[in-house]
Amino acid sequence: MIRLRTDGLLRRLLLFILLFSLCFTVLASGVQLYFEYRREMRDIEARMALIRAGYLASLERSLWDLDEAQLDVQLRGLVDFSDVARVRLVSDDFTLLRGEAEPQGPLRIERFPLDYQPPSGPVRHLGELEVSIDLGAVHRRLYATGLASLLWMGVFLCGLAVALSGLFYRLVTRHLQVMAEFARRIGAGQWQEPLRLGRRRSSRPDEIDTVANALDDMRRAILSDIERRERDRLELQDKRDELQAMVERRTASLARAKDEAEAANLAKSRFLATMSHELRTPLNGILGMAELLRGGRLEVADRQRVEALYKAGEGLLAILNEVLYFARLEEGESRAERVVFSLRQLCQEVLALLEPMAMENADTLQLQVDEQLAAYQYGAEQYLRQVLSNLLANAIKFTEYGQVQLTVQVLANNECSQRLRLSVRDNGIGIEPAVQAKIFDRFVQASEAVTQRYGGTGLGLATCKHLVEKLGGSIGLESVQGQGSCFWFELDMARGQPVSAGLPAPSPLPSLDILVVEDVALNREVAGGLLLRDGHRISFAEDAGQALQACAQRRFDLVLLDVHLPGMSGVALCRQLRSSPGPNRDSRILALTAGVQPGQVAGYLDAGMQGVLAKPLRLDNLRKALADVAPGEVASAGADMDWSLLDTHRSLLGEQKLQGLLKVLRQSLQQHATALAEALPAQDFTEVLHLAHRLAGSCDSLGFTGLATVLRGLEEAARQHDVQAMQALGEPLATQLGQASATLEQLIQS
Numbered sequence: 001m002i003r004l005r006t007d008g009l010l011r012r013l014l015l016f017i018l019l020f021s022l023c024f025t026v027l028a029s030g031v032q033l034y035f036e037y038r039r040e041m042r043d044i045e046a047r048m049a050l051i052r053a054g055y056l057a058s059l060e061r062s063l064w065d066l067d068e069a070q071l072d073v074q075l076r077g078l079v080d081f082s083d084v085a086r087v088r089l090v091s092d093d094f095t096l097l098r099g100e101a102e103p104q105g106p107l108r109i110e111r112f113p114l115d116y117q118p119p120s121g122p123v124r125h126l127g128e129l130e131v132s133i134d135l136g137a138v139h140r141r142l143y144a145t146g147l148a149s150l151l152w153m154g155v156f157l158c159g160l161a162v163a164l165s166g167l168f169y170r171l172v173t174r175h176l177q178v179m180a181e182f183a184r185r186i187g188a189g190q191w192q193e194p195l196r197l198g199r200r201r202s203s204r205p206d207e208i209d210t211v212a213n214a215l216d217d218m219r220r221a222i223l224s225d226i227e228r229r230e231r232d233r234l235e236l237q238d239k240r241d242e243l244q245a246m247v248e249r250r251t252a253s254l255a256r257a258k259d260e261a262e263a264a265n266l267a268k269s270r271f272l273a274t275m276s277h278e279l280r281t282p283l284n285g286i287l288g289m290a291e292l293l294r295g296g297r298l299e300v301a302d303r304q305r306v307e308a309l310y311k312a313g314e315g316l317l318a319i320l321n322e323v324l325y326f327a328r329l330e331e332g333e334s335r336a337e338r339v340v341f342s343l344r345q346l347c348q349e350v351l352a353l354l355e356p357m358a359m360e361n362a363d364t365l366q367l368q369v370d371e372q373l374a375a376y377q378y379g380a381e382q383y384l385r386q387v388l389s390n391l392l393a394n395a396i397k398f399t400e401y402g403q404v405q406l407t408v409q410v411l412a413n414n415e416c417s418q419r420l421r422l423s424v425r426d427n428g429i430g431i432e433p434a435v436q437a438k439i440f441d442r443f444v445q446a447s448e449a450v451t452q453r454y455g456g457t458g459l460g461l462a463t464c465k466h467l468v469e470k471l472g473g474s475i476g477l478e479s480v481q482g483q484g485s486c487f488w489f490e491l492d493m494a495r496g497q498p499v500s501a502g503l504p505a506p507s508p509l510p511s512l513d514i515l516v517v518e519d520v521a522l523n524r525e526v527a528g529g530l531l532l533r534d535g536h537r538i539s540f541a542e543d544a545g546q547a548l549q550a551c552a553q554r555r556f557d558l559v560l561l562d563v564h565l566p567g568m569s570g571v572a573l574c575r576q577l578r579s580s581p582g583p584n585r586d587s588r589i590l591a592l593t594a595g596v597q598p599g600q601v602a603g604y605l606d607a608g609m610q611g612v613l614a615k616p617l618r619l620d621n622l623r624k625a626l627a628d629v630a631p632g633e634v635a636s637a638g639a640d641m642d643w644s645l646l647d648t649h650r651s652l653l654g655e656q657k658l659q660g661l662l663k664v665l666r667q668s669l670q671q672h673a674t675a676l677a678e679a680l681p682a683q684d685f686t687e688v689l690h691l692a693h694r695l696a697g698s699c700d701s702l703g704f705t706g707l708a709t710v711l712r713g714l715e716e717a718a719r720q721h722d723v724q725a726m727q728a729l730g731e732p733l734a735t736q737l738g739q740a741s742a743t744l745e746q747l748i749q750s
Helices: 009-054 056-064 068-079 135-187 207-295 300-330 343-360 381-397 448-454 460-470 521-533 544-553 570-579 598-606 619-629 643-653 655-682 685-701 705-720 723-728 730-749
Strands: 084-091 095-099 107-116 124-134 339-341 364-369 377-379 403-413 417-426 474-480 484-495 513-517 537-541 558-562 588-593 611-614
Touching: 009 056, 009 107, 009 124, 009 135, 056 068, 056 084, 056 107, 056 124, 068 084, 068 095, 084 107, 124 135, 135 207, 207 300, 207 521, 300 343, 339 343, 343 364, 343 381, 343 403, 377 381, 377 484, 381 403, 381 417, 381 460, 381 484, 460 474, 460 484, 513 521, 513 544, 521 537, 521 619, 537 544, 544 558, 544 570, 558 570, 570 588, 570 598, 588 598, 611 619, 655 685, 655 730, 685 705, 705 723, 705 730, 723 730
Parallel strands: 364 403, 513 537, 513 558, 558 588, 588 611
Antiparallel strands: 084 095, 084 124, 107 124, 339 377, 403 417, 417 484, 474 484
């Protein structure tokens, strides 16, 4: 039995045949009806011609004779004609009607004039004969004929279509189904059985045979490809096993190398941390004593010597920081603290610091500054100091009995900034052209002979390049071997506004009880001298035991705690003070350490310390830390503040980043406070909840705990739809907003 699929080729073919047969049947039937209609019309014309030729003369004679009986007989004869529905004769004397009085349906009416020619005289008009032909009968015969033709032809063509479909199924469709099933078997992985069609092979293959042969060829090709792939897979398996064994050996080797590298890196980090502490400890004494001497009454010459000593100590500290900078560079940690400074004064200070070195080489130092240079700049002063120090030190080192010139040139000017070009030119040994392209790489020097003669690590120029690029500038050189070199760098420098000398001096800090825990006597003396200068009450402890004993006897406003103590470390001592009951459980504790890398600072803060003072101690940093302990004017604004959290942000992020966060908080308060004040009386719980939650998070993160507490309460009241609680918090909210705004203004302006 032939099964027709809804989307099969056989079904579509059958539909096409039937559609074509229908169109042909309709067309043929239409043509047949047309010719049948023409035949009927010709028959009617023939009958009308017969009436005109055979009946009119007798009718005219009978009408002339007024023989009604004869006329009636003649009219009846006309009515008997095929398809004649009615015959009417109209004359001046009478009217005769035979047939249907009022025939229905379409009619064809033929009128014949009745004129008689008497033997003598003119032609006389006697009347008119009207013959009505029933066209409805003609149409019915045509309909019957067309319907019969349509039915017979439809039956014939449908039979023909079924016969053709069966033939097509036998010759084509069933073989296509077999080939489709064969293709599905191949897709399912059954490649062994060949394609077999239920037909005899012909000596002259047709399209079905061509497709069948192509499918079988594809099966054999797939089978061959699978066998080849299996051979390749086995070969690859052997190679993979061999490579896996090799990788395992290499992985084990790399793991050992990794462990060794990590151990070496850990040793390097420990060495840097140790060297940082060991070098900063004596440097703390040098700078501390110099700071104390600067505050005393000295002669002009002695003051100049102390200033030179202090500047030299700061230069040594900068060099130490630069050595440690490469350790931070590997960890991606380096920040530029931007301050207002005078570039002209900075250049003079660097030259003054390096003048003894120039005198040893009999070099002359010169400074040339563009008159258009602004009086003050705003930027990373320490970075510029380091770059200029490195470039000038190199120029002096490689120049003997020569001249070193530092030039500051203004390339472009606008209201906010200047484009500067700073160049250091010497007439020393110069640099080979082949080395110039890589001279700014780390651990690269002009030549091995230069290294043996002049020494150095090859880090100075690499440091300069990195620092200049961090400032958004570019650096380069021009050099001729044997004639000298010119190292230059260009950068945009913002104009700075100097601090007005007319501002009132800061109010003196209140006297504080301070415990200094330091194991080095020199450092204790420096810290004590700096603190006693401002009238603070100082107690000392050399180790953790003495510190615990002192903390158990009395409460201190501040504990300056050295991180590296003999026995119990400063971090462990801080944890013990925070965890044990005593008068100093909540006292402010600041770390004294040379290890100020962010990872180390985070560990100190986790232990419970509120901040870090970097060694060597400087009077301005110490006074700033003490001002945070006793906030003075800022605290008097009345805002409930977590000053330790604010100091933590200052230590980790730097003053510039902290100022940016404070300005963002101020803008947020200004934007949302009005909306919150409008939403409260309107009892818009959704808006109050959203605004209070948003502002509370921002205030909490920056230490504005009083305002954050009120906002949290307001948020909870809005969540509970507690109208009374919201109204009760309206006044505290206004108070805290005012205090927080005042505190923010003072923090930003200060």
